[in-house]
Amino acid sequence: MTDQLRQVGGGRSMFEGFAPKLAELTDDVLFADVWNRPELAPRDRSLVTVAVLAAGGDSAQLEFHLGRAIENGVTEVELIEMLTHVTLYAGWPKGMAAMAVAKKFFGSGTP
Incomplete structure (x- = not known):
């Protein structure tokens, strides 16, 4: 999977002067290491990540x-379908909140 887009974090740009260790861990461990491991494609990691965030209610x-996920090749239709699927396993309120974020993100009007 060496032809995959290298995943880069934004921890330092967000928190370097405020929370430098969190910035370092975000960029150097989460993104530079884990997101770039060859055992899963970035597309698959994106699907898993969005599903886990939705299931956990982590809308922020x-x-x-x-x-x-879009950058990594997941389509809008696939993301909506995945969030619909997650809703039935993770709980209606979390799924509805995640879908509202997706609706706003994709520019489909006010959630």
Whole structure:
């Protein structure tokens, strides 16, 4: 999978002067290491990440990872279908909240 787009984090740009260790771990461990391991393609990691964020009710991180998923080749239709599927396993309120973030992200009007 060496032809895959290298995944890069934004921890330092967000938190370097405020929370330098978190910035370092975000960029050097989460993105530079884990996101770039060859055992899963970035597309697959994006699907897993969006599903976990939706299931956990972590809407604050969801918009960023929807964008990352699109960059990694996941389509809008696939993301909507995946969120619908997750809703039935993770719970209606979490799924509805995640879908509202997706609707806003994809520009389909006010959630």
